[in-house]
């Protein structure tokens with residue numbers, strides 16, 4: 001909702017690669033914040049909505065690793081529990097239909113489209129934070145890195161402690177704000193230490209958290225979604241490190 | 247004698263952690279200790295080509311054993327009894343403490359030596375023995391530091407991980423004399439000197455003790471054999487020198503056969519201390535004439551375990567072999583420290599085990615399932631593949647929405663936690679709105695127009711975000727509006743009149759009627775209730 005430039009970048013990028021893109025207006029939030037806070041039953045209508053909104057599409061692509069993980073890991077569980085509690089009403093089947101076709105963006109690019117060079121040009125220093133759901137739930141592995149390495153002009157810098165959680169964790173960020181900010185501060189320090197102009201990740205929620213700490217600290221490194229880097233075709237295009245603060 | 251508090255009425259995790267994360271020395275001690283072991287564990291595990299298969303086998307054997315626990319426990323009892331031991335069954339902590347206290351009293355002794363054991367921490371055995379006039383001496387080095395320092399353990403394996411060498415030297419200097427042989431003159435903080443001081447202090451206790459109390463890492467059902475895995479040799483002394491040995495063991499520690507045990511003796515040391523093989527592995531079966539203790543008592547403890555077993559999602563926590571790998575990789579544990587978890591079981595496993603063993607009994611237990619960012623690092627390293635994030639979310643559900651659970655052997659419906667009532671209303675409202683994307687789109691457009699008035703810091707609950715972080719800037723045009731403007735057929739040019747009309751119409755009819763009314767009612771009720779009871783349930 002808050003990051004339209006990411007959505008625009010995904011559309012620009014996919015269309016450049018020859019994909020016909022649709023955006024069903026009936027879609028909404030995947031429900032992860034509710035489910036992960038313990039509101040499984042309240043999540044069910046959003047699961048139904050997702051399954052209905054994306055029925056019939058060949059591939060469903062999201063620029064958020066944690067949303068993709070929510071759909072792939074939790075939707076089948078939620079449907080199974082709903083069925084066990086007598087509220088199936090076609091949910092299991094609807095979920096089974098959309099789950100295998102749901103991809104995180106970098107997965108879709110590398111596995112389905114089979115590209116690593118997406119024709120991007122981004123002449124900046126970048127450091128990459130592999131978010132927890134991308135790393136451990138989806139097993140994205142080196143896909144994002146392979147994509148970034150083929151971007152013209154981009155210099156990739158190693159992030160110390162890259163695989164450690166940034167501390168966002170959905171409602172954890174407010175329920176356990178002290179620990180969350182302590183974790184985010186360490187991540188922000190590591191990002192600053194790379195000297196990179198941009199901190200890149202495949203999830204805007206984590207970037208909002210780390211970015212909020214970076215701007216509070218007055219740091220120069222800018223959080224940028226990987227889609228914006230991959231969509232970029234030169235210094236003048238949107239998504240540069242000089243863009244809006246997260 | 248230690249007046250160690252029984253961990254009841256502890257503050258909730260967020261409150262305790264807000265204090266401990268500011269403790270710079272604690273943070274430094276933990277960062278150093280967990281950072282070192284993390285890297286060594288990863289290397290020790292990477293050496294094995296068949297780690298994945300070992301892990302799968304370790305999980306499967308435990309899972310199958312737990313499903314037939316009654317069968318294996320009865321077999322274990324038969325074999326232990328046949329080998330000259332005596333088996334006692336304890337339903338809860340009080341019963342276990344009573345049994346052990348009576349057994350010690352019957353020997354006429356006033357002191358016991360102890361092998362490090364989580365389960366005796368869980369039941370508060372040392373305190374129960376103290377109340378009966380029996381002194382319990384901890385003989386594990388880190389456990390000794392905790393006991394001398396009148397402290398609580400903060401790690402499964404290294405209970406004094408929150409202390410550095412300098413602090414340990416001070417504790418030895420000041421407190422050893424109260425418990426026996428004083429610290430040597432001019433004690434330095436060199437690890438070798440500290441270890442030597444502990445050795446001298448403990449040696450006289452090993453030689454004098456007539457009764458020992460231990461736990462066990464494993465119990466082999468087919469032969470009735472107990473297994474204790476330790477690194478210092480103190481356990482071996484306690485298990486062989488005294489005349490009477492009393493072992494208190496959780497019922498989930500049974501494995502069917504020696505072939506099953508083999509798996510755990512491979513995965514445990516690598517996960518725990520990053521060693522290829524464990525240094526001191528002691529095994530005994532009942533009693534043996536002329537060798538070791540003449541009397542052996544096994545106290546089998548339930549204390550919430552069968553209740554946990556009845557939960558098909560939560561019961562995987564009972565596979566735990568207490569290796570502590572999940573604590574060592576946990577970024578939350580590293581910053582909050584073990585004490586914030588308010589239980590001997592800290593870190594990720596503590597966050598799912600304590601609320602199950604004790605039930606969601608109070609603010610602390612209710613807060614523990616939320617003490618995680620769900621990053622999944624714990625699941626990744628766990629040698630018995632406990633999906634800790636899955637169990638955390640499952641327990642959050644019980645707190646937030648309520649549900650069925652087994653409490654003291656009886657199926658019961660758990661009511662959602664009272665302190666989450668307000669949150670439930672907010673979630674209901676948000677889920678309602680998210681199920682109406684068109685409504686959201688308009689609300690979002692309104693927010694975009696008002697963006698320049700956005701505050702840098704929020705009041706009320708929003709402060710939890712803005713105290714440490716800035717808010718994202720809200721761009722003027724949303725993605726949906728951009729899409730509609732550039733691609734789709736539909737118009738995005740509704741007038742603000744139409745917008746406010748429809749929005750307020752829908753809002754007042756559904757949202758405000760069903761939601762706001764209850765919200766305001768619950769809100770005032772909730773808060774007056776909580777404040778009148780000082781925030782307690």
Ligand code: SF4
Nearest residue numbers: 566567569570572628
């Ligand atoms: S939960 Fe797994 S990783 Fe954690 S202590 Fe238990 S066995 Fe080890």
